[in-house]
Amino acid sequence: MQTLQLLWAGIAQGMIYALVAFGYNITFATSKILNFSLGNVLMLGGVVGFILYMTRGVPFAAALAGVIAVGAVGGVLVQKLAVEPSLRKKSQHAWILATLAIGIVLRNGAEVFWSTDDFKMRSPLGDVPLRIGGAGGIGIYPQEILIILVSLAIVLAVETLKARTLLGKAVQAVSEDKETASLMGIDQTRVILISFSLSAAIAAVGGLLVAPVTLVSATMGTVLGVKAYSASIIGGLESGYGTIAGGLIIGLSESLTARFVSTGYKDIPGFLFLIVLLLVKPAGLFGRQAVRKV
């Protein structure tokens, strides 16, 4: 029973990783850039959600709208402040450092202007677990169900849009070949901007989703962002649905290690898996390996 309980918790946690990993995936698809501040954008979503919903007491739907807005604007800012200058510089690694820097500013900003403490956030669906299988059965928090459903819905919706709509085609075109896409009349800067905005909004929603099952704090996004990054690499950066596999692998390995080995070592198997996987498949589980051209 306890194992089932942990499996369930692992899946819920894994879907949060998957959701943020999907955020990484979206910007990589358009610009070959990962927004390393995404973990801290998630934190921003959690903190803004907490302030609106708990401190100010606005309705949850309004808090959600606020979080989405903050994320979307945040994504635009990241793109304008960190990514666009890096792209113009044509420097290989400037974007890694620039987005890391934004993440640090966000985290430290939250510490300075908000709080350095941890806070408990109420779930809009209540904090009483549903019992499945009688009194001794596994407990499922409504929030966990919400996490899984919303994450799946977002990934599915965006992937469908990418496959079916003109904007989706434009995204793929920009991803394949920026120059040619530009020549075809696609405004690549706009496509990239939209992808950053969407990706950050998704991460911010992730923060609001995960807040009731963990704690809200300025540091909540740091490790989560790193794990989601691992999840996106495991799944393969080119693969949208691969992020779900990556997220679940990290989430489940965590909860199972915590159960059968020790909580202290819960991160190790996921990271070891990542390192070994990249030795065997350098582009992740579902990624494509590029042929080297001279």
Add this chain to the structure above:
Amino acid sequence: MTEAGHLAAPRPPLPRRLAPLLLLLPLLVPLLVENQYYVHGILGRILIYTLLVASLDLVVGYIGDVSIGHAGFFAIGAYTVAVLTAPPALNGDSAIAFYPQWPFLLALALGVLLSATAGFVLGFPALRSSGPYLAVITIAYGLIIYTFINEQEAWTNGTKGVTLAPLRLGSLSFGGNNYLFVLYPFLVGVLWALRNIGNSFWGRAFEAIKNSSVAAACSGISRAYYKVSAFVLSAGVAGLAGGLFAQLDSYIAPNTFSYNLSVEFLIALIFGGTRSILGNLIGVTLFVFLPDLFTAFADARLMVYGVLLLGVLFFVPEGVAGILRRLWGRLPVARVDREREALAAQASQVEVFAHAVDRQGEALVLESVTMRFGGLTAVNDLSLIIPRGSIRGLIGPNGSGKSTTVNVLTGLYRPSAGRITSFGHDMGGLTTAQRARFGMARTFQNLQLFHDLTALQNVLVGLHQSFRSNLYQVACWTAAAQREEWEAKVRAYALLRFVGLEAQAFERASNLSYGQARLLEIARALAVSPGLLLLDEPAAGLTSAEIEAINAIVRRIRDAGITVLLIEHHMEMVMAISDEVTVLDFGRKIAEGPPGAVQANPAVVEAYLGKHPTAIAVGP
């Protein structure tokens, strides 16, 4: 080198030779200043962190990979020293179960060794992955090490940390400010060695791999060897910094070695500027001092760093050191005139082609070579014999398989079938770098110069395999290593003179014009001392005057006994200088023979102009 002896580098002026004595001055600080906080706390930290950042620089600045896991190596060094030297008396109520109580230096040596081993292990994923893929591996690596020092309480006492006894030698205490006497010699020695390595053929090999790993391989540089070596060196130095850090406060706890530390040091490195010891020092000093200067901002220091980093990335991408380097370059002391004069004088004593080794057999034999990519056959059943000492033209319309052929020859692609022999040796099992060392050099159609390096350094990379010094000799900059470096420089200068680029010797490759870049590619390929030179469209984009110059150079190369395979679109050039011409179309050989005969061959005319009469009836 045979003609050595009479080649000697110019001696630098006296003040410059005496300048290293200034390095002794900081040793006075602990004697003159009593303040513990600034000398021991701040200065000590700056010295140790500079070592750490310099180690990071090897990977980030020289090899060009982003590591966000160096805190892990730092931790390995620190905890090896802490665990091995901690006395039980100071860790009374701890969970530690083992007290080996080794002497400090022995523990430090083991820490460096363990850390270097960890770097070796990280080197392998680094060979297969790069960019965001490698970055995540380094993060995972750092976090795994972090977890272990947190959890292995029997050794590390977990989050509560380990307390060490201050160092002493007899009645002499090396605690407090006196610890600087231990720290400083390590710092100066290691930074000096790193600087020597960075300026030597090792450093050039690192940068060559960073700028173009393909061109590095074609210059005979094994990417695996140098990349893994860089990770081992870097991890070893980071481990040393960690070991020294353990004794700084005589207490360490896991918190110090978190993911944040890796990120912060990356910031310090970029801020100060890469590939510069001075830059490392400046970055770290700012990093340690800033929170101290603005105590009110101590809580907000990360925000300040973040904003500073963004500013540096976009306004001065070369960091503070980059600015200083540019200013320094304008001073008369920094002029390279003396070196240039000495090189120019001595280069005339060098025979450019003296090293072309006598080789036997046909220069190149292809037997039924086929290269398929999925369903596409780019080269189909190609057989070819190129006799020694000739110029062979290889032509064909776009997509006929010319460039693929060159890539198969140099080992960048493994052929699907067939056999390649050069001077009687089977090339089958050889890597690109091994083929280069064997004597197969090439230029690139889409220029692959090492753009961060000067023209002279580009040619020096080509001379890579002529260096015999080992790493120890290079690190200590022994007389032998210095002589070897100078002799190579003279030869590189002579090669630049051969292609007519001596005036640009100290110019960065990225500043050269298109035609000059093409010439530099040839000079770099010649530096490999090839028996067979593959020229991949050397005339692409050049004016007819520049093509004339290249024609003359290619003829002189042939006259020196080097066989040339010339891949070219420019028909006039091929017909003018080739002894024989091979024509490809759709990956197949359709004609071969002397230029005149090939030109008249109906199959060739058809391949180029098409069969249908309207295809040639163009024009108004």
